Amino acid sequence: GAVVSQHPSWVICKSGTSVKIECRSLDFQATTMFWYRQFPKQSLMLMATSNEGSKATYEQGVEKDKFLINHASLTLSTLTVTSAHPEDSSFYICSAGGQGSSYEQYFGPGTRLTVT
Amino acid sequence: DQQVKQNSPSLSVQEGRISILNCDYTNSMFDYFLWYKKYPAEGPTFLISISSIKDKNEDGRFTVFLNKSAKHLSLHIVPSQPGDSAVYFCAASAVGTYKYIFGTGTRLKVLA
Numbered sequence: 001g002a003v004v005s006q007h008p009s010w011v012i013c014k015s016g017t018s019v020k021i022e023c024r025s026l027d028f029q030a031t032t033m034f035w036y037r038q039f040p041k042q043s044l045m046l047m048a049t050s051n052e053g054s055k056a057t058y059e060q061g062v063e064k065d066k067f068l069i070n071h072a073s074l075t076l077s078t079l080t081v082t083s084a085h086p087e088d089s090s091f092y093i094c095s096a097g098g099q100g101s102s103y104e105q106y107f108g109p110g111t112r113l114t115v116t
Numbered sequence: 117d118q119q120v121k122q123n124s125p126s127l128s129v130q131e132g133r134i135s136i137l138n139c140d141y142t143n144s145m146f147d148y149f150l151w152y153k154k155y156p157a158e159g160p161t162f163l164i165s166i167s168s169i170k171d172k173n174e175d176g177r178f179t180v181f182l183n184k185s186a187k188h189l190s191l192h193i194v195p196s197q198p199g200d201s202a203v204y205f206c207a208a209s210a211v212g213t214y215k216y217i218f219g220t221g222t223r224l225k226v227l228a
Binding site: 004006034036042043044045046049091093095104105106107108109110112 | 161221
């Protein structure tokens with residue numbers, strides 16, 4: 001199956017700083033990447049959909065100025081959490097999809113963000 | 117409004133027996149369904165999928181059944197193994213989109 005990586009896997013930052021999370025599709029070109037957030041013992045909540053070369057589409061309730069998404073190439077999407085606050089602490093997961101006719105999404109291993 | 121629901125937060129099954137995980141959805145536009153397995157602090161791993169044109173899909177020990185009229189799908193794992201212990205999510209997408217809505221997950225524990 002396709003491989004998706006995320007970097008970093010774990011990050012601690014101070015309140016008010018910004019953090020960038022990278023998502024890479026290693027062995028296929030991902031026309032579409034998705035960013036999810038998971039709170040403890042809860043489902044994965046879709047934050048936004050990013051298509052290569054265009055602006056991301058954010059889900060209702062997600063602040064696009066706070067969660068900046070860039071999908072600069074077919075193998076890389078980045079999520080930047082700006083002016084992070086403790087309530088932004090969560091597990092962020094990306095996925096890549098749209099490979100050929102497959103509806104499957106391939107998930108990265110996730111990034112644990114802790115804001116102190 | 118939870119469009120995809122997994123009403124059982126947890127399930128315990130004896131090793132070798134069948135595990136049945138259930139998922140209900142409300143949106144009749146959903147036409148493609150996936151099951152994912154997830155370990156703590158890891159990303160989900162794809163297990164099996166089913167399109168709305170089918171009512172059953174089988175892959176090894178895993179079988180997914182889809183009942184469109186009831187808007188219900190289930191994942192059967194036979195025989196269950198201790199390594200199957202994880203959280204299982206069902207996810208659904210609507211016609212023409214790769215956007216998935218996830219259920220809340222069911223934690224499966226297979227007892228040795």
